[in-house]
Amino acid sequence: MTEGPIRPRTELIDHAPPVRLGTVDAPLRFSGPREPGGRHLIVDGVPAFELSFPCGTCAMLFRRLDAAARALAEAALHDHLDEHVPAIDDPSLRDLVSTVLPAGTYLPLLLSVEPVLVAPGGDLDYFSHEQVVHRGIDPNLGAPEDPATEYYRGSTRTTGAHETLFEFLVPMLPPSRNDRARVDAYETAFRAGGAATVLAVSVLDRTQPSDSVDAHTGLVHVVLDGHHKLEAAARLGVAVTVLAFVSVEASLADEATVTGLPGLLAR
Incomplete structure (x- = not known):
């Protein structure tokens, strides 16, 4: 795992206006704030991740619940993302993503991200460091929040006098379950100048403690396809392309903030 200071590692390649996508019978869905048990990302009917509670002042969170969660892209979509950096407005790509x-x-975003692999409780763990400085430790927990998974960090940037935007890439499959040979193959391809794209569904969650003027916003990309590519890029310390679809309805940030993301990321 790479250790060291977190520097801006994300560039906005392209974006498109908000678009209606998806199907009612998709394997993935977000549970609403009024559903029992809080806010979750659900895969095949099973909660896979607990997400930030929608109170506005509660701590930012993504916590793995189901270690058996799976990569969701079918073969045709995986192959499409493996061939090249896609055009963000490609109708055939959007049809595949909608499944x-x-x-x-x-909000479709095409990003170049230089990911850093992070372990819970490690030197680069947001929950053990920046979140503790921001809001202290929850007295009910007696410890920092635990994401219960390794994850990747992208850029961290100041977006206002009291606003900081943190970027996270959360793999649906833990990196420990990646096939070593496939990771090695992507490393070889990246060294040769190859391009491949990671697919993610994302939420933009904003939290501000009631006793603070400072707010943290998390751009949380849940990786649906490209787990081996992502680990290979992190191991090499190079950028990988991320095609992210930020859900307007599932984000805690308001619609204007979500649709204004390209402006923040282009700074």
């Missing part, structure tokens, strides 16, 4: 996403409105 995975729940019906809703999404």
Whole structure:
């Protein structure tokens, strides 16, 4: 795992206006704040991740619940993303993505991200460091929040006088379950100048403690396809292309903030 200071590692390659995508019978869905048990990302009917509670002042969170969660892209979509960096407005790509996403409105982003692999409790773990400085430790927990998974960090940037935007890439499959040979193959391809794209569904969650003027916003990309590519890029310390569909309805940030993301990321 790479250790060291977190520097901006994300560039906005392209974006498109919000678009309606997805199907009502997709394998993935977000549970609403009024559903029992809080807010979750659900895969095949089973909660896979617990997400930030929608109170506005509660801590930012993504916590793995189901270690058996799976990569969601079918072979045709995986092959499409493996060939090249896609055009963000490619109708055939959007048709393929719609088989995975729940019906809703999404902001499409095409990003170049230099990911850093992070272990819970490690030197680069947001929950053990920046979140503790921001809001302290929850007295009910007596410890920092635990994401219960390794994850990747992208850029961290100041977006206002009291606003900081953190970027996370959360693999549906833990990196420990990646096939070593496939990771090695992507490393070889990246060294030769090859391009491949990671697919993610994303939420933009904003939290501000009631006793603070400072707010943290998390751009949380849940990786649906490209787990081996992502680990290979992190191991090499190079950028990988991420095609992210940010859910307007499932984000805690308001619609104007979600649709304004390209402006923040282009700074």
